[in-house]
Amino acid sequence: MKALTWHGKGDIRCESVPDPKIEDGKDAIIKVTACAICGSDLHIYGGIIPGMEHGDVLGHETMGEVVEVGRETSTLKVGDRVVIPFTIACGDCFFCKRGFFSGCERSNPNKAVAEKMWGYSPAGLFGYSHILGGYAGGQAEYLRVPFADTGHIKVPEGLTDEQVLFLSDIFPTGYMAAEFCDIQPGDTIAIWGCGPVGQMAIRSAFLLGAARVIAIDTVPERLALAHAAGALTLDFLEEDIYERIRDLTNGRGADACIDAVGTEAEPRSSAYAMIDRIKTATFMGTDRPHVLRQAIQCCRNFGTVSVVGVYGGFIDKVPMGSAINRGLTFRMAQTPVQRYLQSLMTRIETGEIDPSFVITHRAGLEDGPELYKTFRDKQDGCIKVVLKP
Structure with a gap:
């Protein structure tokens, strides 16, 4: 598949990488229909986020269509249209049960590294440093979603990708x-x-x-x-x-x-x-x-x-x-996105807010590397970039 990958400060590439596969019974795979470049991605682009490795797939604002589910995934089926929170949460640990999903105790496999920096580890994040799990991100054609029953919200009929995509983070x-x-x-x-x-x-x-x-x-x-x-x-x-x-x-x-x-x-x-x-x-x-x-x-x-x-x-x-x-x-806080998903989806459904107002640039993945630069340099009136694989 095609994906945006990191190769050092200021070096983002659109290249072919292996397709994601189900690695655990609680996983799901989605075909990405829309993703975005986030302001915090620019910290990676600028080389100030430690723990990045060459070839890491970027992106943590993602949505799409479910194409495969693990045997232990109970709330998703193939064909469901979903938005994926940037915070990866198990749904069952001390913090998840209290609604503090971004403090999940189970989703960062590299938590020992994070503990050396911060005392305790937060949750794993998509596309954001091996300190936070080294998970492949969603600026790609496909995305593996761990703990998929907790890591999604289904999109109601009648809402466009652009209306709901930003439930993933911003x-x-x-x-x-x-x-x-x-x-x-x-x-x-x-x-x-x-x-x-x-x-x-x-x-x-x-x-x-x-x-x-x-x-x-x-x-x-x-x-x-x-x-x-x-x-x-x-x-x-x-x-x-x-x-x-x-x-x-x-x-x-x-x-x-x-x-x-x-x-x-x-x-x-x-x-x-x-x-x-x-x-x-x-x-x-x-x-x-x-x-x-x-x-x-x-x-x-x-x-x-x-x-x-x-x-x-x-x-x-x-x-x-x-x-x-x-x-x-x-x-x-690092946002416990799952805590807010349903209430904010309701605000979108009822017309209180349409988050798509912030989009200024739309393109395909192949244009992503140049749009990272445009976004960073605040050129061409760029406020928010949405990519459609």
């Missing part, structure tokens, strides 16, 4: 970011990053009752899309974000702040951000937490900082004194 992630804010009537929510996850967080914040959303970015197309959703937009290269948020909230600060950027904050945004960039380039640091710092400073006393941007290692110069003395609450 819609639940953006929704969780807003849910973490415990939004109350009249609240102002500030969101850093108007990429695909940020766009979903903006709309989710309004769905959950936010009175006002402040969206922060510098890319014109992203700011325009945020404005179209009703957000008040700020360009961080043109304005002092802290002072503007103070002005907009009568000096109090935002009720909650969402970091939808994570480790690769724009180095032009401040002197600290440039120092972060230098540290990572010279292997003196692993992450660039400028947005996290600013979100803490801009949040009101006893407010919430919600973090869904990807961080991988250690960060410094984080103003914990500010957070502690002002009573901030931190909420963060």
Whole structure:
């Protein structure tokens, strides 16, 4: 089959790889009908995710049609149309039973490596480093789905691939970011990053009752899309974000702040951000937490900082004194996608939201390597790429 594979920093190829096979009775194989390039895939493209190996198949936003099922798979049959969460979960362990699917204790066969980095291992992920299982991803013609009874949601008749594809990751992630804010009537929510996850967080914040959303970015197309959703937009290269948020909230600060950027904050945004960039380039640091710092400073006393941007290692110069003395609450997670699937599918079915609004580019797998570059460089108005094998 054809698939997008990793061969080093900036080197993504579309090439032939072996077809996936059933390896366990709980597996299923799907024929991929749509997949997407995620912002977190760009961290792999940029060479900052450890544990990648040459030839690894990428991609964790995937859906398709079931073509084969293992003997122990009870809820799927050949022909079912399904969306596959990026988090791989067994459904039966301590964490899965509590709805914390991204903390699954059984789905990462390389958990000993993850434990050395983080203390304990999260769940395995599709297409995202051997530290998290080394599972082949879904930017391919076919995908093996482990623990398939837990790792899917069936698509109702009448919904298109593009309407439901983002249930695999960015819609639940953006929704969780807003849910973490415990939004109350009249609240102002500030969101850093108007990429695909940020766009979903903006709309989710309004769905959950936010009175006002402040969206922060510098890319014109992203700011325009945020404005179209009703957000008040700020360009961080043109304005002092802290002072503007103070002005907009009568000096109090935002009720909650969402970091939808994570480790690769724009180095032009401040002197600290440039120092972060230098540290990572010279292997003196692993992450660039400028947005996290600013979100803490801009949040009101006893407010919430919600973090869904990807961080991988250690960060410094984080103003914990500010957070502690002002009573901030931190909420963060790798999204337990399965926890949100049915409720968000219902929101799509009832027309509350159509996540396909974020798509700007559509292509086949063979165009994937070039579109990785287009997405990374924010060229051609690119906000979200969908590939159709």
